Amino acid sequence: MIHDSEEKYFNDIKQKAQLYGVTISDSEARDLLRHLDLVIEANKSVNLTRITSVRDGINLHIVDSLLYIAADLSMRESHGRLLDIGTGAGYPGIPIDICSSVNVTMIDSVGKKVRILQSFVDELGLDSKSECIKSRAEELALKQFSSFEYVTARAVAQLSTLIEYATPFLVKNGKAIFSKGRMSDDEIEHAQITAKICGMKLVSRETFELPEESGHRELLTYVRERDSKVNLPRRNGLAKSEPLYLKHH
Numbered sequence: 001m002i003h004d005s006e007e008k009y010f011n012d013i014k015q016k017a018q019l020y021g022v023t024i025s026d027s028e029a030r031d032l033l034r035h036l037d038l039v040i041e042a043n044k045s046v047n048l049t050r051i052t053s054v055r056d057g058i059n060l061h062i063v064d065s066l067l068y069i070a071a072d073l074s075m076r077e078s079h080g081r082l083l084d085i086g087t088g089a090g091y092p093g094i095p096i097d098i099c100s101s102v103n104v105t106m107i108d109s110v111g112k113k114v115r116i117l118q119s120f121v122d123e124l125g126l127d128s129k130s131e132c133i134k135s136r137a138e139e140l141a142l143k144q145f146s147s148f149e150y151v152t153a154r155a156v157a158q159l160s161t162l163i164e165y166a167t168p169f170l171v172k173n174g175k176a177i178f179s180k181g182r183m184s185d186d187e188i189e190h191a192q193i194t195a196k197i198c199g200m201k202l203v204s205r206e207t208f209e210l211p212e213e214s215g216h217r218e219l220l221t222y223v224r225e226r227d228s229k230v231n232l233p234r235r236n237g238l239a240k241s242e243p244l245y246l247k248h249h
């Protein structure tokens with residue numbers, strides 16, 4: 001548990017968020033830290049993250065998640081719906097929930113992770129505007145077609161796969177925002193082909209450096225402009241095993 005150093009960590013989170021233009025309140029910083037504390041504690045018995053220290057967690061989980069807000073400040077005031085695909089311990093879904101007014105739905109295909117995630121949401125009192133669902137993206141998209149203004153994902157799959165996963169969930173003009181480390185030329189080219197097939201347009205690509213040289217990030221934002229040329233979602237696993245950029249090139 002965090003005690004003496006709480007104050008120091010609050011200020012650290014607030015100052016680091018501010019570096020990216022995200023102003024957060026004391027109570028938001030407290031909730032972000034409380035979530036991280038719960039994740040580090042739960043991680044002792046269930047494998048959720050390779051990060052075990054609060055210091056690393058602030059940079060690599062909290063600040064990294066807040067980059068999604070930095071990339072699209074509109075979500076701070078939006079009361080729309082946001083879907084976080086493959087959320088794991090709730091990154092970036094929970095920090096976005098804490099620091100914005102969007103209604104966040106978090107999904108993961110692993111039931112054990114979703115049960116722990118639900119306990120974090122309950123403990124943090126986020127339950128009135130958060131939802132945790134155990135599902136693969138491809139399955140939930142059939143039930144929640146065209147239902148979200150925003151889709152996010154971090155560390156889940158290649159960009160082309162993420163674009164295919166996100167597309168059916170988005171309303172027209174809805175945005176998919178993905179964070180990536182360094183990408184290969186192939187990953188970018190495959191994403192461009194997939195986006196075209198899915199009716200998605202890359203509208204912004206911003207570069208960020210995480211604090212204390214913790215990493216390089218690119219935040220890519222796609223808008224759902226047109227109907228997809230293929231019926232989405234496709235069957236489970238096809239986005240990876242038979243990528244659209246190969247089939248429909």
Ligand SMILES: C[S@@+](CC[C@H](N)C(=O)[O-])C[C@H]1O[C@@H](n2cnc3c(N)ncnc32)[C@H](O)[C@@H]1O
Binds near residue numbers: 156
């Ligand atoms: C490396 S973890 C990242 C977790 C979290 N987003 C983060 O950045 O800390 C990837 C997660 O995506 C989930 N996942 C992978 N493919 C998925 C799919 N098709 N639908 C839903 N969840 C998926 C996995 O179960 C796993 O928890």
